[in-house]
Amino acid sequence: MTDTLSETFAALADPTRRAILARLAKGEATVNELAEPFDMSLPAVSKHLKVLENAKLISRSRTAQWRPCRLEADTLKTVDGWLGGYRSLWEHRLDRLEDYLATLKTEEKEEQR
Amino acid sequence: MTDTLSETFAALADPTRRAILARLAKGEATVNELAEPFDMSLPAVSKHLKVLENAKLISRSRTAQWRPCRLEADTLKTVDGWLGGYRSLWEHRLDRLEDYLATLKTEEKEEQR
DNA sequence: GCCGTACTTAGCCAGTAAGTTAATTAACCG
């Protein structure tokens, strides 16, 4: 699993870690703050944070004995980039739906005449 | 890892499986066709396909002894949906970059006077 | 009906992942 994108996806493949990211989307937080909602030991959360950090999904600074975590959006952006290559596969269908809706609307107007 | 999104991300966390999806983005393919580019036994590929199928990233039909695989874009769409909640985090920065570039352009004009 | 092709299942093994508790490091505070 050496490659970066695999590491990113693997890090995202855990509900606890995604919940941590969701929390961090609202701003920085310390390890204890992040651990609080989970029914899990602190070392377990610490491990999850290490996984997220290695995957560059978060970064950590140091303030006294606290290690505030911050979300690294750029890495999520690369996931978005990967997805981008496939986006047309479902957007085309949406386009067709929109076309269809547009058609309906036109037909409505036609009928009103 | 019971939840769907985790299963999806886990399935995507493997370069072989992502390569298979990339191939399928170009159209249906049989197991042997999909296996061909990989230096890996057929059962190994079969397992990867099972992972992708369980994650609903592909589906399989049956034509004689062939089991053509097809990409299921809807599941990728749900990944896109999840990402959507974070998109503003990097797009804001892009906006600021665009603002900055706009400023530069304006300054250029200012200088031309 | 039997052979070949396409693919899956079974059983095995090595490596990794996710959790635990206990011990350790690091920093501040009195």
Added chain:
DNA sequence: CGGTTAATTAACTTACTGGCTAAGTACGGC
């Protein structure tokens, strides 16, 4: 210095993953 809080590391268990080979199933064709 000694105690408290914050967080990590160590050591270990258990479960899953990804690969293999070998055997089994399913189908079409001669």
